Amino acid sequence: MKLLTRQTAVFPFFLFPFSFGLAADWPQWRGPEQTGHVPPGVAVPATLPAEANVLWRAKLGDGYASPVVAGGKVFYLDNQQGNEVVHAAEAATGKELWNAKLDACFKDNFVSGPRCTPVVDGNRVYAQSCRGEFQCLNAEDGKVLWHRNFTTDFGATFIGEKGAAAGASRHGNTGSPVIDGENIIVGVGSPKGACLVSMRKATGEVVWKSQDDQTAYGPPVLATLCGTKQAVAFTVEGLIGVDVADGKLLWRSSPMKTAFGRHITTPVIVDDMVLVASHTLGLIGTRIVKDGGGLKAEAAWNEKPLGINFSSPVAAGQYLYGLGPNKNIICVDVKTGKRAWEKTGCIMSPPDRAYAAFLVMDKNILLLNDTGLLILFAADEKEYRELSRVQVCGQNWCNPAYADGKLILRDAKELLCVDLLK
Numbered sequence: 001m002k003l004l005t006r007q008t009a010v011f012p013f014f015l016f017p018f019s020f021g022l023a024a025d026w027p028q029w030r031g032p033e034q035t036g037h038v039p040p041g042v043a044v045p046a047t048l049p050a051e052a053n054v055l056w057r058a059k060l061g062d063g064y065a066s067p068v069v070a071g072g073k074v075f076y077l078d079n080q081q082g083n084e085v086v087h088a089a090e091a092a093t094g095k096e097l098w099n100a101k102l103d104a105c106f107k108d109n110f111v112s113g114p115r116c117t118p119v120v121d122g123n124r125v126y127a128q129s130c131r132g133e134f135q136c137l138n139a140e141d142g143k144v145l146w147h148r149n150f151t152t153d154f155g156a157t158f159i160g161e162k163g164a165a166a167g168a169s170r171h172g173n174t175g176s177p178v179i180d181g182e183n184i185i186v187g188v189g190s191p192k193g194a195c196l197v198s199m200r201k202a203t204g205e206v207v208w209k210s211q212d213d214q215t216a217y218g219p220p221v222l223a224t225l226c227g228t229k230q231a232v233a234f235t236v237e238g239l240i241g242v243d244v245a246d247g248k249l250l251w252r253s254s255p256m257k258t259a260f261g262r263h264i265t266t267p268v269i270v271d272d273m274v275l276v277a278s279h280t281l282g283l284i285g286t287r288i289v290k291d292g293g294g295l296k297a298e299a300a301w302n303e304k305p306l307g308i309n310f311s312s313p314v315a316a317g318q319y320l321y322g323l324g325p326n327k328n329i330i331c332v333d334v335k336t337g338k339r340a341w342e343k344t345g346c347i348m349s350p351p352d353r354a355y356a357a358f359l360v361m362d363k364n365i366l367l368l369n370d371t372g373l374l375i376l377f378a379a380d381e382k383e384y385r386e387l388s389r390v391q392v393c394g395q396n397w398c399n400p401a402y403a404d405g406k407l408i409l410r411d412a413k414e415l416l417c418v419d420l421l422k
Helices: 150-154
Strands: 053-059 068-070 073-080 083-090 096-104 119-121 124-128 133-138 144-149 178-180 183-190 194-200 206-210 221-225 228-234 239-243 249-252 268-270 273-278 282-291 294-303 314-316 319-323 329-333 339-343 356-361 364-369 373-378 386-391 401-403 406-410 414-419
Touching: 068 119, 068 401, 073 096, 073 414, 083 124, 096 133, 119 178, 144 150, 150 183, 178 221, 183 206, 194 228, 221 268, 239 273, 239 282, 239 294, 249 294, 268 314, 314 356, 319 356
Parallel strands: none
Antiparallel strands: 053 414, 068 073, 073 083, 083 096, 119 124, 124 133, 133 144, 178 183, 183 194, 194 206, 221 228, 228 239, 239 249, 268 273, 273 282, 282 294, 314 319, 319 329, 329 339, 356 364, 364 373, 373 386, 401 406, 406 414
């Protein structure tokens, strides 16, 4: 259903369109495996161009939801006339194909607009609003195939920025869902046994519900720990792992509660170690081990001075790379939690608003800072080695999508496609 005529303009900067191969899709938050890694075999730049090679630009409304790329289309959300709106556009040109209203916008002391990155699976797009409206849309035309609502269907509470409301009930449902075979696992956050809910991705039928935790702001991630496939989630109450088959709780960490449940980072998995962080708790390593016939969580280390705030880190080998609390890029030994090195001067915003997105590209890491500066540096635990940098956009809190050499990203005003290989 066509909702409105988007108040945008598309400016192509080339004569011949490129194609996005299906193998190069970036269909969800932080890429094909939710890890921020560009898949092996996909071409990546050894250095950045001296000037940004912008292929197209399209104006868009407010929001923090990152774009994704799948099947030759870009999918993204923004605020249009007070509504959270889902858009599909041609990946080659930025031309809009369709848009559809998702929900009324939620506003707090941040910008008003959607904050949850959509997920694409074949011919379906899954979009989630701040208020907890969850829809499955046809990727070809935007028609709603099925929907669920976190409040009316599962008993979740959405309060907004009031009183002691914590986690997603305070600043919105921002943690993207994840596809698991024929199912989709969603962080609902209901105290009525539905923190995590698995549904049939084709119909929305509930497969299982699990736990009473309030969801925080990061997504559930899929991992195989100690030989068991599971969904790992960093909730308001702490860190949990549940069996993807039936939702059974496999393990739970010690309580990790903070004021307002400000747990934002996406869990990072390295072998059987789970890494999460918050500005209050610090950077935490939790080891999952076998315990009789089950599993248990053991505290490995906790480095409070390395408390990452908004920005989710990435792992390359046995080292974690992320944005520390002092606007410093940090490299941390996963096994010990000890800092290998730090680099200041890459982030310009105040510490409480500083943000950076990280993408692992083969032996290097691409960083997009919150002023729109791209920095390519070596994934080297011995020292910070910058390879190149280029300004590509304006102020943003965006995790970009990378497909076929093209970086799709947004700033406060535009959606952009930047060619990193030319």
